[in-house]
Amino acid sequence: MELAATMSVFDSNGTSFEVGGTVASRFLSRIAWSHNGGVVELFAVGSNFPGRPGRLGQGTYERSGWAQIEPWDFIYLPAADDQEADLALGLFREGMSVNSTPFAFLSYFKVLNIHHGGGAGQKTWINDNLHRIWYRPALNRLAEIQKNEADVGRYLYEEGRCAVAHAHGTPLVNPDSYADRRRMEGDLKLMKEIAALFIETEFGVLSDSSYWESLREGGSPKSELLRKAVQEDGRIVYVPEQLSA
DSSP states (O other): OOOOOOOOOOTTEEEHHHHHHHHHHHHHHHHHHHTTTTOOOOOOOOOOSSSOOOOGGGGBSSSOSSSOOOOEEEEEEEOOSSEEEHHHHHHHHHHHHOOHHHHHHHHHHHHHHHTTHHHHHHHHHHHHHHHGGGHHHHHHHHHHHHHHHHHHHHHHHIIIIIIOOOSSSSOOOOOHHHHHHHHHHHHHHHHHHHHHHHHHHHHOOHHHHHHHHHHTTOOOTTTTTTEEEEEETTTTEEOOOOOOO
8 A cells, every 4th residue: 555645844043954854754764764664855945934834634633534554553663773773774664665676675685785895704694694584475485595695695785786776797687687676575474574673673673573572572662663643633643662671
């Protein structure tokens, strides 16, 4: 299901188009990570109007005849502690959103590149962490690869990452080759899980399922869990939730 929505950034002290756009994009990357779904930005506009930005549809009132999707009761909005974590979430959203399987694969692989500048480190990390993959479609693809490839890290790096990024020599991914397309579609399932695992373990940004599991085990919700609150004028705001341990 695809939904069209608008969002706006308001700063009472004023802000630049670039800063406001970056804040909005980082918010979208966190939402995409939390809900494991792509978010595509169609366009952005700026305004010098001194009043608050317009409020549209479901985001303003508890119920709306214009938007048939109810606001979430809770939002897990993960915190990213540094610029590298921000970059990782941005690349992951790009991978979920871009309309190209090879480029999506490359976006996920670039997440590993944040900490490992060379191919050797990336291949080693993949091979050392394959045992932590649990998502069934990714495990099925891993089993298929291992029938012919003893070094999965090498395969994903050379016949995936490098084959997509370069067009000189072999291996390469030909966008007109249906065989290449089908292979990349299978590899994408595994690469997405590897990138998600890297973000959780290397940057400490929990997935939605891991976050809720931590709460069930007695963890603190901190400020990352936001609860929907309806104000007297009907506006919806999200406030930090306080749960008892």
